[in-house]
Amino acid sequence: MLGYVVRRLLGAIPTLFLVVTASFFLMRVAPGGPFDRERALEAKVLENLNRVFHLDKPLWEQYLRYLGNLARGDLGPSFIYRDFSVQELLASGLPISMQLGGLALLVALVFGCVLGCIAALRQNSWVDYGVVAVATFGITVPNFVVAPLLSLVFGVWLAMLPAGGWGGGSPANLVLPVITLALPQIAIVARLIRGSMIEALRSDHVRTARAYGLPARMIVIVHALRAACLPVVSYLGPAAAALLTGSVVVETIFGLPGIGRYFVQGALNRDYTLVMGTVIIIAVFVVVFNLIVDLLYALLDPRVRYD
């Protein structure tokens, strides 16, 4: 298994390389530069800045320089947050985004699985219709609607929870952002589990288990749920990668210092290094979680082999 993991990680290097290259050049061919302000800088100042950040060099040289630095683990300085390097920004923001995303993921898994199972076991009952309606609601209502509404209702009108802010990561400040992040995931997980569970409950081998008088609880948990989890596992790979790398909407509305915002701000301000840094982080997460998914899958399903 270790060999497999190593092989997979090595196999991801070309993909990452392509992602880095593609985003590097895409960023650079976009019009505008990091020092464009509403009021243009003096030519002299601009020239100096460009020289300091090597922006006056030919593009391929900048690219090679970036790759060289990257190989040494140096993501370079940020252009808009002048006093910080990209590493520092990511190091301070990533734990916050991961904390929020991780909690949301956990909430989504627990609630999604429970709701999905209940709906599947009571298929075509009111409980089932209720869960399906709630799930459709969760998938439909966008997070930039949910976030301000939650903030309005619980933060402003009821004044039960802080309407925003990180507050040093105190639990009260986490509640609303985590709910916002988890809601659509709960809905998707519940729907996936419901669908695959219904299919599993109808499968021949569950019929066998019933024909052999196994208790209902054992049939559901041992024989149906494990098979029903498989599609959720494959969904959760990319979903977890996206959740853990921060959400620009949630971080903006609740005023949280995660890395989700860096990405949008960086791209809008042509902060090349910051954008590259976040792109690399996201791509690494995607690769790692795809690997985790495949390992989990092989663990759950003996028909799948590592090779």
Next chain:
Amino acid sequence: MTDLATNVSQPPAAGAAGRSLWATALMRLRRNKAAMASLVILLVYIFAGIFGPMLAPHDYARVYPDFVKVPASLEPYPRMDAVLPAAESTARRARLEARNIELDGNTLRLEATSRREIDPRVTRYFDRSDLFSNTHIVERSADGRSVLLESQVERYRFIFGTDANGRDLFARILISIRISLMIGALATGVALVIGVAYGATAGFLGGRIDNMMMRVVDILYALPFTFFAILLVVFFGRNVVLMFIAVGAVEWLDMARIVRGQTISLRRREFVQAAEALGVSAGGILRRHIIPNTLGPVIIYMTLLIPKVILLESFLSFLGLGVQEPLTSLGVLISEGARNMRAAPYMLLYPSLALTLLLFALNFLGDGLRDALDPKDR
């Protein structure tokens, strides 16, 4: 189970014309109440998007400086008790001293005096306000220092209130719906064309070409989507149409995967082999056997892609990257609403409701279509 399946799949045959799978699916869809309700809602939205802005009482770009952030109400503005103070203050602005103000229905009579001779053009002060129109001087004293003015009180309904600039929210929501639907259709169309062509080619050719084509898709998947969207905005500026052609060009990845998977599984089916044994050309197989059979999943995915694209547009607009003023979109309205939610919560509620309802209808319709076209889930 097998016994039953063969029993049920053969309804008593009557008449010479057969019922195609499409006709059967349509029948199933008709029985699905949620999907039919969604279809009605969607039609209302389409109607509202096309004709709404023409029929709406207010232009979406018209600014009413006297009615900034007025709350949603079925009562017309101005309120009765607000007319007299407003008339007084307007008179003051015109350097008139209001003596006697009467309101008779929608007609305002105002006797005013001034220390100097009154210029007949004072009426403009009144007409300039959103409240009054058609102001004219009924009587003028000989010395010209006192006049009797008559003016029509303009009354407006803002059933969803007005925004921070004094524009009618209802009209703005209507124009947003037009933009959202247009963008949804446009981007989905682009995604459909690219995705189907790419996926079908990869799946049909197979082998090394397929491997390479899918590798490209994998790499595009690894690039964060927001990154793309933002870059596109940067490239195309704020040109909504171009941008959404571009968004469609990004959203085709899933479509390509679905179509490829379908094509590969169809190629293994015996009816395709049977066509090959008949000597049917590759084009004929694609046209008669592969494409009609991938259509079901493609339609399902398409109905689910439209809300996705609408959501994306709203999201970009929310970030301030979408359409430009004075045009607007639901995302812009929601983001404005979120900024003003403490003072004017209706500015958040109505656009949110409009967007949610639209997405709901599209999702339910998509689910209904899936159940109808692919009934094994039931």
Next chain:
Amino acid sequence: MKKTETIFDIRDIRVTFDTPDGEVEAVRGVNMHVNAGETVAVVGESGSGKSQIMMAAMGLLAANGRAEGSATYRGQELIGLPRDRLNRIRGARITMIFQEPMTSLDPLYTIGRQISEPLMVHGGLSASAARARALQLLELVHIPEPERRLKSYPHELSGGQRQRVMIAMALANNPDLLIADEPTTALDVTIQAEILGLLAELQRKLGMAILFITHDLAIVEAFADRVYVMQHGRVVEEGTTREIFTRPTKDYTRMLLAAEPEGRKPPVPESAPILLDANRVSVTFQAKGGLFSPGFELKAVREVTLSLRAGQTVGIVGESGSGKSTFGRALLQLLPCEGRVVYQGTPIHGLGRAAMRPYRRNLQMVFQDPYGSLSPRMTVGEIITEGLLVHEPQLSARERAQAATEALKEVGLDPAMRNRFPHEFSGGQRQRIAIARAVVLKPTVIVLDEPTSALDRSVQKQIIALLRRIQDAYDLSFIFISHDLAVVRALADYTIVMKAGQVVEEGATDEVFERPKSAYTRNLMEAAFNLKQVLSRQAEARA
């Protein structure tokens, strides 16, 4: 042993399914009983409701199914029994084995665990005791290397072994009654004989009653004491096996008994010209390797030689995995192959799609699966005339419709049906449509790949008659591929027996069937035609 004690008694049972097209009555009032230790068979064609009776009695109906009436086990009513009380009976006193050994076992758990579960639930055994018992059971059903197999997953076993595992599971708690629902239908004939032999042996050892559901009368004759014959949800006849087979009283039963394909095809004269000549044809499948894993090769067909004369029918028989279908496709250049294939003096092997097109009209194919081989979104008329679009593009739409009408008449279908869609037809009708599609082109050779295997015997017989008729009418030559020896004997005048991609034996059909030379062919013939003898010989060998 008290043979007369009734342990399982079904009284006026009805099963109804709620479907989108209204209620469907699958079982319409059936009475049957099983005595201790006896073997009862329920026979019927597909759609007769025979499986649904057992599902109803065991509380296994699909969610849209409803059972009325009574089913008692030793006086205990099963219909409507609360689940926890029903669970004390099913899996312990009454057990079941199913048709699909592939899907009836949970793919995610080991064999050992799945056999242990009912032991622990019903017998209250500890995990280690259950495991020890599971090992015994695997030995009982003659699974080689039982110790290792306990840790295997279902996908690592062959179909026959999986069915043995199911049987081991069924016997775990020494049941009173074993319900076997078409347990050998998905298996090759030789494996079928082994499984039936095993069941008979275990019944002698353990003394349980067996209720055997099948469509295959040969099995009934070899295996059962008493028979119920079912049609359209009703029992039409019942009696001892001897009675039913010697003095059937109902027409339906007589029809079933006579459904075995009859007749022989006389050989063609030596002088008949050779139409299709295949010389040392091999097909190799390349399994693609990943980035780090090497690919491998699978030789599905190894140097098979065949020549087909005008008017001849060459039968190719073999069990699953013998490469017979692959060979048929390779002959028509639907798969890349090595070796020579010559059609009327012209080599056609390796021809490209376009170069092959003119020959396609003469070389047609009919596939096994009547559900899968018709394009679901085309009308029957379009399906039948698709070949004309390719080979006679000058025809007008009217002329094509005319051709479709004639072809439908030819295969015995109402021409008015040509605007219908395939899903509106039964399996036999669909196979007629597939034959019409081939015939409309007026070919000289048709490769028939298991065209009757998915059909009930009675429908099979009609299709065989149809094939005979069109062969005479159009002077056709057939290559008939099938695992069903009875059908091949009735249709082919020359037979090739294949195993693992190679020809084991070939010759005139009579020779191969009456005097098989190779041991493999002999086994095959016995398992197919002399099941009873095979079983009794097995019993003697074990005794």
